[in-house]
Amino acid sequence: MQILKDRIQTQGKIMPGSxxxxxxxxxxxxxxxLYNEIGKEFARRFSGAPVSRILTIEASGIGxxxxxxxYFHVPVVFARKFRAKNLDINLYSAEVTSYTHGVDYTIxxxxxxxxxxxxxxxxxxxxxxxxxxxGLIALTKTAGARLAGAGVVIxxxxxxxxxxxxxxxxxxxxxxxxxxxxxxxxxxxx
Amino acid sequence: MQILKDRIQTQGKIMPGSxxxxxxxxxxxxxxxLYNEIGKEFARRFSGAPVSRILTIEASGIGxxxxxxxYFHVPVVFARKFRAKNLDINLYSAEVTSYTHGVDYTIxxxxxxxxxxxxxxxxxxxxxxxxxxxGLIALTKTAGARLAGAGVVIxxxxxxxxxxxxxxxxxxxxxxxxxxxxxxxxxxxx
Numbered sequence: 450m451q452i453l454k455d456r457i458q459t460q461g462k463i464m465p466g467s468x469x470x471x472x473x474x475x476x477x478x479x480x481x482x483l484y485n486e487i488g489k490e491f492a493r494r495f496s497g498a499p500v501s502r503i504l505t506i507e508a509s510g511i512g513x514x515x516x517x518x519x520y521f522h523v524p525v526v527f528a529r530k531f532r533a534k535n536l537d538i539n540l541y542s543a544e545v546t547s548y549t550h551g552v553d554y555t556i557x558x559x560x561x562x563x564x565x566x567x568x569x570x571x572x573x574x575x576x577x578x579x580x581x582x583x584g585l586i587a588l589t590k591t592a593g594a595r596l597a598g599a600g601v602v603i604x605x606x607x608x609x610x611x612x613x614x615x616x617x618x619x620x621x622x623x624x625x626x627x628x629x630x631x632x633x634x635x636x637x638x639x
Numbered sequence: 640m641q642i643l644k645d646r647i648q649t650q651g652k653i654m655p656g657s658x659x660x661x662x663x664x665x666x667x668x669x670x671x672x673l674y675n676e677i678g679k680e681f682a683r684r685f686s687g688a689p690v691s692r693i694l695t696i697e698a699s700g701i702g703x704x705x706x707x708x709x710y711f712h713v714p715v716v717f718a719r720k721f722r723a724k725n726l727d728i729n730l731y732s733a734e735v736t737s738y739t740h741g742v743d744y745t746i747x748x749x750x751x752x753x754x755x756x757x758x759x760x761x762x763x764x765x766x767x768x769x770x771x772x773x774g775l776i777a778l779t780k781t782a783g784a785r786l787a788g789a790g791v792v793i794x795x796x797x798x799x800x801x802x803x804x805x806x807x808x809x810x811x812x813x814x815x816x817x818x819x820x821x822x823x824x825x826x827x828x829x
Contacts, residue, residue, distance in 0.1 A: 478752040479715040481708040508697040512715065515702035518671040525669040525702065562668040 450624040476509035484516040491600040492520035494622045498597040500570040514572040528556040543587035548578045556584045565593035576601040579610020640814040666699035674706040681790040682710035684812045688787040690760040704762040718746040733777035738768045746774045755783035766791040769800020
């Protein structure tokens, strides 16, 4: 998606630890017109897939998922993150390890908001090690729902998440895949 | 806003501790068509006010703010919540006490995303004791920005936040104001 790649090139900041800060337009500060283009592109790519629900994770996935949902005409559900295990019997839960932040956490979604008859599209802003997305995949499977696929705005192609998820047979659409990034050579897309 | 009040009546659940659970359509599970109606209504109510930026707070304010921003054509910024004080000099911060959850926390927003020349519209899903909204007001003032007003989806009129904010001279628009709620008498709007 060229306009997205252009924004990443001009406004993305490479931080220590292979972190790409796109807070200026993609997450903490949001360019809603860009969100709309992202939503349209996800709708185009998944136009043949039945989608009855979009599942994302707090916090920065929520806005993208809500704007995207306008093009699918389906509800959005977001999973919450907890530092402790949450054993509420009314929740589906999955364990996630965050390599970026060096912590384990639990993600949950109320059972009332994810049904066995659902066909679920996962949406998130970033895919790196894939742990958050794999947590959402686990929640979907636990609910007995069908997985329509996963749509990610930025994939760090030099980390292992994308490969692992594709090898698991899951349809993954990333709108910008970064092959490499460094302060010296900048950001190179696949 | 009648369609909102109807949804609260039919799908809202009164929980112990004067908590109203509207997760089925307003926050954890999102009816995006309703979000669009909410966004249009905020745009109608604030049509005379100059708005250059929408400020909200993670997590459940983000989706409403992003969909609403489509009708204002301005960027959205969300404040992050931390349990500890965050002393980063690149952040504006404010202290918030949550009566609902019984904790104090710090909210922050990068200085790069809130400017003295901004006219800021605050958007959030709930107003009860008003502490989260007052935190956003404090962030706006610290940035030296103008406050265009605050738009809230549901105000608990029987708690003190709304009155305090209006008495401070801030324009506050609440789309549904609850006068009282109890398991016996249900939800009564103003």
